[in-house]
Amino acid sequence: MRSYTLRGGKIHPVVATTLILSICLAGCAQVTVPTGSNNVDTPTVLTGSIPTPSDQAYSDVNADDRAVIAENLDTLSGDLDLSEESKDVMLSWLNPVSGNSGTLTKIETATFDATGCLSFHTTANTIAGIKLYSGTACRDVTQRFAVTALSVTDT
Template identity: 60%
Template structure:
């Protein structure tokens, strides 16, 4: 006598055999995904996204350039502590390793005392050409400036 009351389900022997054959043949199936193309005229795009102005700025002006820009803003920060405004100030910068150079201008210190950040514009003469960038630099915990945002400017 059975101890449960849900009913008895029988599996037909032929159904079990068909199920076993189907599962074993499933491993023989091939699914191929193209990993690339040798066709140079119409290559396969594997990954990608819509490039933004910040992507271009990141590839053109690298971390070393940004730290040089921030260092020049730090030297300006000493005069800003004395209460002098940054209007009309032009800070030239040069990365002697990469050869990139530019000039930081348009420094806006209106929210510096409230947020610890300032905005600026800089040119960058890189291997990609000369472009104008809008940037933001904020003070970190050591009170040094760090470039936190940089985008290509629509001049």
């Protein structure tokens, strides 16, 4: 059997073949680091050092709470004419799973006919405390509301 020399030592042909094959296959492998997410339900926050109002709202009011808010907006839209400018309606919501609750107010429907979206304010009584949030809810393909934006409001 033939052997090859490498700086004073001998290399067996099987070892040489395995070494060359592993080097070639290593070039085909990819190692990537995720830099973003296409998942709109759980956005990737890339920097935790500069919190934004939407990051804080996302951590305080979870996806289940947002679904409860959207369900309450659905019940409201069946009772009222959404073509009016503004609603002076207060609508309470409660998520029995998380225990979070709040009140929907200032439901603005001025752009509903054009976009299928409405804006609102809601309070949220969460473990982090009681805060005021402003948000947007739009109709999805099933014609039900889904909360598309929510951020902490100072006033």
